Amino acid sequence: MTKSNKVSDDLRRPKESLSEVFRACEKSQDFVRHTLTTQYEQTFTYTFFETMVDGQLFKEQILPVLQKGSFSTLRDVKSLIPIEDTEISADPIEIEKRLISGYIFIQFEKADPYGLLLRAPSVERRAVTVPEVEYSVLGPKESFVENLDVNLHLLRRRLKIAELTVENITVGSLTNTRVSVLYLSHIANSENVNTVLQRIRDIDYDEIIDSSYINQMIEDNKHSPFPQLLDTERPDRVASELSRGKVAVLVDGSPTAITTPTRFIEFFSAFEDYYLSWHIASIYRLIRLFAVLFSIFATSLYVAVLTYHTELIPMDLLSTLVISREDIPFPPIIEALFLELTIDLLREAGARLPSKVGQTIGIVGGIVIGTAAVEASLTSNILLIVVALSALASFATPIYRIGNTIRLIRFPFLIFAQIWGIIGITILSMFMIIHLLTLKSIGRPYLEPIFPPRSNDLRDAFFRLPFSLQFKRSTYVQPEHGKRFSIRELLNKNEDIDEHID
């Protein structure tokens, strides 16, 4: 598929002449087009968008040169002005594109069909700050910002080799967003790289505001609730994924990077796992996985057991449960849906409100609604504990996107629990597992290393084994070079310090 076939390209007809470009631009009030007459009676017409150009640079470096000099050709101007990125152009499309991205266009006469383009953009950039979504106590405290060049800088600084390849693609017919695809050319599988490049090139959409747009557009199964590409705001994480042979996608204007191919299990690994010792990290991973299972199944099991399977309740718990439910007028499913929706409402309200007000919401929700609902016999206090715990557990996921998925899939489980009890939960679990088995991340199996079973990749899945055992790159990435370091060297290193002293 070539670019010209895209529907969105036809909507905007490319401009044919320079005057047409200026006519389109002049409608904006931040467009500047002035004619300057110098002391040598020479005229210059300079054109730029004042909101895109570094005004100080223009006043201090360009204007003085123009005013003092006497030029016969644009080439003379080009040689005298202390800016590297200059170009003489007559192409209206090129000139339009450059003007918009912060170039100054200089002509001798207003009617000249050509002129000199000077790069003088003003760059507003946010300072690199501490990661907020994926905060970690240990490790670097840098997170990506909205500026693509800064983000690339953060990555280049971490992977200091020439093989770190950056390929730029422009997508979005209105936004013209710069998308960078990064990979290590000697490690990354070229099939993976080409798949990602191809899918991004095939995107036909007018606005690409954030990397999550790209994420949703290049996913293998766009209708699955499970995210198939991992998004992260941590440059250290991206650098590490790149060194395992993965492909990263950075989007200008977006502080999150996408890495792929991704396994399901990776959504439950925080990057801090690599900063902690391996046993502690492994336990934390298992706790997170348990939290996820708890979060999905706890409320639906409560509904199933209380509605159908009374005989499963232990004797000692029976009276507590019956007493807590005695005055409640609803069946367990209504009670559970009511509480689950309340919790999700609190989360949603808390996420939309400014942080100061958000705290109030937490207090109102947690204390007032919770206790009041129990006191008013609308819900049982045991269910309140179960729902609150499972909400808490769903927040234990290090990647925000999968946390949302988990909160969502609780609801079908609740409904199936109400219809068929534990049989229903089992049926839906089977469907979910089958769905997960069919999922792929840019063509690589999603549920690996469970299926297809690969023992090598288990080294960094449910457990994170010590670095000395991570001598091979994960096979699901299909890296060009699988070996990370030589095991023989490692064995030599383990000799005693006094081994050769007699």
Added chain:
Amino acid sequence: MKSNGQRLIKLSLALLLFITGCGPQQNILDEIRIMHTIGFDYIDDNHFRGTVTIPIYGSETEGETRTEIITDTSRTAKDIKVKLDAQSSKRLHNGKLQSILFDETFLQEGVSELVDTFLRDPKIGMRVQLIGVEDKSVLDLLDQTYPIEEHVARYINDLVDQNIEDQNIPKTNLHIYLARFYDEGADPFIPVVKEKDENLKVNGIMTFNEDRAVCKLSLRESFMMKLLLEELNDGGAIEIALDEDENEFTVLRNIMSEANYTFDFNDPSLSLQIDIDFKARINEYSGQTLSSSKLNEITSATKEQIENEAGALVTQLQENNTDPLAIGMHARSKGYDISNDDWDETYKNLDVNINADVTILSTGIEE
């Protein structure tokens, strides 16, 4: 991808059609009455009285949790459920049933008709305990409060469980009862409780022939049976009398024992050798000091008493034609054909020889 999704949807719809019949009956926890115990009293050949205990859970408004009983007489086991439900404000649910009680007459007349109804109900767990009630009707036993435990159902169940787990009663439950009932080479047995002052007491076991109780064993005999049946691993206690006139005795605890059954098929009347490997610690001794000669004396006394009492027990069981030791099963497992009609006769005349190998592991801390 699309065809996959469509196939999935079609498959799920097809599956839904298949499982509509599987939709279980709703038993919302607070809309049912949970039966904990059901008991049966024998009235005459055609009538019996059924009694259930149900807990009434108290909330803040209704006061404390208490146990209530519902009772009625009926002709058949199926009918009793209807009659009991007729008295209850909420549907009676038997999923949490813990024990099934029978009075003594019932045990002697045969219980299989009633046990059969429980066997066919998938909601009934196989760990339900069958319990006999001695000297009293089940109704009287259930319609009473005991100071040691608030709920009678809980009391009876925990009492029996505790005695099976840690004390002298060999392990049994509905599952074991049924397995032995349907096996030619074994007979079931159930624990028996009776009233003792204000409380209840486990008073040994009843062993069956077919579905009738034929022989009552005391607690001491129950323990001998436990020794012969189970592999003990740090449990039970036995009192050994050394000199009854001098009131000299010792108590052995933390017993580890295992019984081995060896048949001699060459013997025309079939003979059986049971070797008990018995290890224990001395927990209590009434005399002064435990010298090594005393230890030898204790060892030989223990050996003698176990051999005598176990022997007497086996003879008693043989005389009553009940086989709770599953000797028939042991014989069959060694290749002996017990399916012919005269196995009963062979069992009765079986020559059983018991040999106990006693080891005292430690004598405790002495001053």
